[in-house]
Amino acid sequence: MSRRASVQTSRLSLEEIADDVVLLARGQYRAVLEVNGVHFGLQGDAEQESLVGGFAAFLNSLSFPIQILVRVLPVDVDGYIGDLERRARNELPENLAALARDHVAFVRRLARNRTLLERHFYLVVPAETEATRSRRGWPFGRGRIGRNTAAARKQLVIRCEEVERQLGRCGLSARRLTSNDLAQLYYACWCPELSRVQRLRRDLAEYTTLVVQAGHTNGRSS
Numbered sequence: 001m002s003r004r005a006s007v008q009t010s011r012l013s014l015e016e017i018a019d020d021v022v023l024l025a026r027g028q029y030r031a032v033l034e035v036n037g038v039h040f041g042l043q044g045d046a047e048q049e050s051l052v053g054g055f056a057a058f059l060n061s062l063s064f065p066i067q068i069l070v071r072v073l074p075v076d077v078d079g080y081i082g083d084l085e086r087r088a089r090n091e092l093p094e095n096l097a098a099l100a101r102d103h104v105a106f107v108r109r110l111a112r113n114r115t116l117l118e119r120h121f122y123l124v125v126p127a128e129t130e131a132t133r134s135r136r137g138w139p140f141g142r143g144r145i146g147r148n149t150a151a152a153r154k155q156l157v158i159r160c161e162e163v164e165r166q167l168g169r170c171g172l173s174a175r176r177l178t179s180n181d182l183a184q185l186y187y188a189c190w191c192p193e194l195s196r197v198q199r200l201r202r203d204l205a206e207y208t209t210l211v212v213q214a215g216h217t218n219g220r221s222s
Helices: 007-012 045-061 077-090 094-113 149-169 179-190 192-197
Strands: 014-018 021-024 028-035 067-074 117-127 174-176
Touching: 014 179, 021 149, 028 149, 028 179, 045 149, 077 094, 117 149, 149 174, 179 192
Parallel strands: none
Antiparallel strands: 014 021, 021 028, 028 117, 028 174, 067 117
16 A cells, blocks of 8 residues: 655655755755845946845855745734734823834835835755655644754755855845744745734644653552
8 A cells, every 4th residue: 555645745845844944856955045235226337236246145155955935914003003003002102102003004004005015134044964865744743853954954954154254244144944844934924814814833843743642640559
């Protein structure tokens, strides 16, 4: 009887997420960095030229391939406005609270006339370590990817730190996604509509915990 691959493996080539590392099919390891963008259009000519030159130097310095992912998503206007109103009531001094209320009114007018979008930028960093295991598990594992995990993690740490350092020279900040962040990113890309109304659990181990467990005996004898 043939063994069918899971939908994660067959569609996404995703086998497991653990230790801030993604394990894809055929022993491919990946880490993902989220990069904060800059307001390029608001910068002067000298700043723009410096930024472009720094980014070109970063690309030329790479000794391994990377993947650039850009996601354009609608802004959660209600959540943004609700947070501003809460801070204006409870946290900000009166002069800043007045500015926050004016900004809330501006955002509401703007949202009525157009769809507000935000961009998220990601860099996918690969490791060259080959996997040795043959087991295919549920993609959201509990801290174990395989015997070559240590080598892959070490290589990814070095590469991610180098990418962060090079981007910092361009004025760009980056942070490495955790296992929970990686699961949320895959979930949002694979099920965009569902992910807006149904969040993943914060603890990924809950997806691998047995639903039915044996009860504890109380030590009585009949």
